[in-house]
Amino acid sequence: MRLQPVVPVRERMRRALGVPVLAGIAVFTIAVVVAVALVWFRPHRVEAAPSAGEAGRGVAEAGRGVAETSPQRSTSNGPSDDGPRFVHVVGAVEHPGVFRMPAGARVEDAVEAAGGPTEDAVVAGVNLARAVQDGEQILIPNRSDAAEPSAGGGAASGGAGGSGGAAQIDLNQVDATGLEALPRIGPALAQRIVDWRTANDRFRSVDDLLEVPGIGEKTLDGFRDAVRVG
Template identity: 55%
Template sequence: MTAPPVAAAESERLAAPDARRRIGVGAILVIVLLAFAAVVVIGMLRGTTGTQIVAASPTPSAAVLAPATAGVYVHVAGAVRAVGLYRLDVGGRVADAIALAGGFADDADRAGVNLARPVTDGEQIVVPVLGAIPDAVAPGAAANGAAGGLIDLNAATADQLDTLPRVGPAMAERIISWREQNGRFTSVDDLLSVPGIGDKMLAAIRDLVRV
């Protein structure tokens, strides 16, 4: 039996809000799912371009450098368990770099490196093997800071620095104090940062020292 026209119209009028409500709920669910998918995709992109804290290699080959971020990068080589390139926080020390490299190898000369020394960006830390003779040390050269006849500004004692032209005991102590406060000399020109050393003194000792 066919419903009266008035009843059918009333039924359609009541059903229309339900249909619109169902469509609205479905649209909201679609929007939520799309937003969630976008968050997942963004997270994946960040994961592929974010910072890699350590880039190491179990072999002596160079490791792949991660994207640059705040910090310092050092190359740890020699008698460690995982030779490679590592990122440390600014102010990190040699001990931190060796720890990231897996620690000392069994044949490492642990006294051959200064674990307390702050590291600088771009430097190489080489842990010597027990009994090995450093390549830079020539026969008859002093083991502490006078390799190849040149005085190592980062290892020389005050007495060794005192042998340089124009450098007396007081200036030698200033050089060592600067080294202790700033970590290490990265170039001979860094001597100009030591109080009392000018261009003339630097020219007089430039060919007698190394870093």
């Protein structure tokens, strides 16, 4: 009978553990190789590049989007037709001053904004239906302003008749100070006459004075014979 050498306990444990570890390493290595192979040999989807036409359409749509979201710019150099009007109401009104009026407002609306005419106001010669203009001054005369100056009117008529019209004031030549010599024409109204002449180049007839804000038929009749158009 042949005796086997005695194997130490430590050696037996090393041998027992060595086999499973080697098997685990082998299994792990095989799994890694299989995973790499699957990833490497898996078919890949290639995205097609957009054609030139599609790219152009995309740029155009992007441009339209920017144009639609961009704020609109006004091409008008002047104030908008729908913008407010600022008018200066003076004379025989309860509360003279500057008032902000909406587009389409009339002289009557501006007078009401100023508290309405006073008891001694004379609005017969004022065109209340006229649309207000931005920056204009609206004058509402009182009874003393609208009273017919018989003496002044007679003097003007006599001067025109006696001197053959030499004493008449030329509306296209006189300045604002000279216009103040006319009956019922104060500094503000005289300046409006000059401004109208500047804006319209010249007066073509005496009746053009009716286009000046604050001058009505009665006001013009008070000095019609004292003025002319040269």
